[in-house]
Amino acid sequence: MKLRDSYHVYAFITVVFWSLAYVFSRLAMQHFSPYPLGFLRYITASAFLVFVVVFKKIKPPEIKDMPWFAVSGAAGFFIYMLTFNKGTGMVPSATSSVIIATAPIMTALMARVVYKEKLKVHQWAATGIEFFGIIVLTLMGGDFAVNEGIIWLLMAAFSLSVYNLLQRKMTKMYEPLRVTAYSIFFGTAMLCIFAGDACREAASASLDQFVNILVLGVLSSALAYISWAKAFSKAENTSSVSNYMFVTPFITAVFGFVFAGEVPDAATVVGGGIIMCGVFLFFKDNFFKQKETK
Incomplete structure (x- = not known):
């Protein structure tokens, strides 16, 4: 199988770009408040995508399918962005990525109910190991406390799980670029209620802050979600793609150190190692199949 035909590449690209979001959101919120930042991030993404849609001559969805796009926009961008930005501003980058990494578990459970998707025994075991890694990371880091930031991020994880299920359905109807x-x-249109505050805050922002917005809008939003939709369109089931979200704590820890000077602690290393073992176990069939086909 060629790399471009594999969902693994697209899923990994997405989690790399999403990992940037945890760091650059915290940097951006040194000036911007959470909700205006959400608007600025997605108005930037929308501006980029308008150019792509016009260049690629992508037609609008059929009228009968518009409600699906509206719900997708609400779950993946309006509700998710409000809860994500609110929670991210209250906890370190690595911690926020760990909480959001519970989304694959929620996605797997909901896909089992909605789409009747089944995971193999070792995949459920792998999911359990990954979740255990998250618990170890949280306990060792001394963050095992239900504070307001964690609650907001759990709401964001649930919203993202709903979005994942919708992507599985919609990429069977339309190509990934149009879905994204x-x-x-739609999500940006809903975020327009914060346009006034966003303009006022942007008026006094530095050039560095606009760079943060550009990274969040183009890389962590437009390109990341196009790649995510592409992964769903190629994968056999929803959980195979969403499981990649468990990788984000490590990549985030690296980016947090490089861009924000946040040094990974022992909790991140130990919990992260456990999570990576779970990721390998989940995808072990894929690894062995690829070796056999060579």
């Missing part, structure tokens, strides 16, 4: 673009357009 019009979902983001």
